Amino acid sequence: MATLRVLFAAAEAAPWVKVGGLGDVAGALPKALNALEHVEVRLILPRHAALEKLDALPLFSFYLPYQEDAYEVQIFETRQAGLTLYLVDGVPVRASGPVYSSDARLDAGKYVFFSLAVLEFALRWEEWTPDVLHLNDWHTALAALAARLRRERGEARLRTVLTIHNLPFIGPAIGELLAAYHVSVPATRLPSWAEQHPLPLGLWAADVLVAVSPSYAREILTPEYGGGLEDLLRSRMGDLHGILNGLDTEAFNPATDAALAAPFSLETLSHRLENKRALLAELGLKFDPEVPLLGMVSRMDYQKGVDLAVEALRWSRELPWQAVFLGVGDGRLEAELRKMEQEFPDRVRALLRFDGALARRVYAASDLFLMPSRYEPCGLAQMIAMRYGALPLAQATGGLKDTIEDGRSGFLFQEAEPLALKQALERALALYGRPEWETMQRYAMSRDFSWSRSAQEYLNLYTRLVRQHVL
Secondary structure, three states: OOOEEEEEOOOOOOOOOOOOOOHHHHHHHHHHHHHHHEEEEEEEOOOOOOOOOOOOOEEEEEEEEEEOOOEEEEEHHHHHHOEEEEOOOOOOOHOOOOOOOOOHHHHHHHHHHHHHHHHHHHHHOOOOOEEEEEHHHHHHHHHHHHHHHHHOOOOOEEEEEEEEEOOOOOOOOOHHHHHHHOOOOOOOOOOOHHOOHHHHHHHHHHOOOEEEOHHHHHHHHHHHHOOOOOHHHHHOOOHHEEEEEEEEEOOOOOOOOOOOOOOOOOOOOHHHHHHHHHHHHHHHHOOOOOEEEEEEEEEEEEHHHHHHHHHHHHHOOOOOOOEEEEOOEHHHHHHHHHHHHHHHHEEEEEEEEHHHHHHHHHHHHOEEEEOOOOOOOOOOOHHHHHHHEEEEEEEEHHHHHHHHOOOOEEEEEEOOOHHHHHHHHHHHHHHOOOOOHHHHHHHHHOOOEEEEHHHHHHHHHHHHHHHHOOO
């Protein structure tokens, strides 16, 4: 069996450059795929300012026509942690130093350039020609459109897979940029407004679409979650798949995590309590083994249901609990958390910053982990929480519904309402301190969320795609 070649394109990838969950996926999935037989995956990223320090060698360059002139595309290559990594550089990339800019025009310029450059590189680099181009979110979606146009002209056979990590993020308006790069959008089944944005164009053009959990793949077919693209997605149901994201179980391992006061495992679960004791001391809260600690590590955003958690806890002041919130985001939510900390100075800490090591200490110390998301395409935090022995309390949506078993590995509620969260909290606290609680902890910690199963599903998908389209 010939080795299948896959070029994996993303805006970010851990550990080299990471802003959000996409970085975790793009850093872990290619490695998990390369651990399988009969597939080789290479990763391609923009050469962000943060990546200029990598020891990468110039590979070759070419030009993308732009208006009456052209942009030079420079390709660099490096080998990192057993993975071949390509970096794309050029004027539009250098014009926007951060991974994501506060200026939508700079992001549009960077990622339209990157998407088109990725496709050209895949077609031009004769020493390693991919069979499949795996794209992720709006930042790379235009490569699917360009590939389809080239195929229709008989100029390419490359097949494309587009993973949808978060459907509402469709990207900025790019109509003028497409014209500048001489890309003509053909007749599509998209609403006219959608033809101005990269993700909808990619959803129309890609050979295969993947949502990051089976439940989310079903949810985006509805008006509630489809954002005006549900008709297109329903017309492509035969090409739409749901594959659950995995977790880097080596990076997130409570038995070896140096950030913890007391590393622990299933065999040494009793040591876990020392992490709670240490975190509460660090935060100036009283330790009481009979009072459960609720943790939340999140972007402070209404999507994440932070406001629901605040309201539900205010309604639950008569119940025994302490709560720690860690993250940054919406200023109004941050202000509400500060206010809550003032209302409950002996129970609540609002840690409004990004701190990866502290996040791990929160996972390891919390008894319950709050994830009241209004929608959640997949979610990684609930997987990390379970691996670290914190039982997630979450709304039954998207990947949360696919990964949490109510009453076995965590607690689910059905409606994104404070009352529903409060009732689930009451149900959870009724079990706290009983033998059933440790049984649930042990079951949650033993769940297999590694990337190996998801990687095999992706490989099966690539293989079917290539076999279906052999010319």
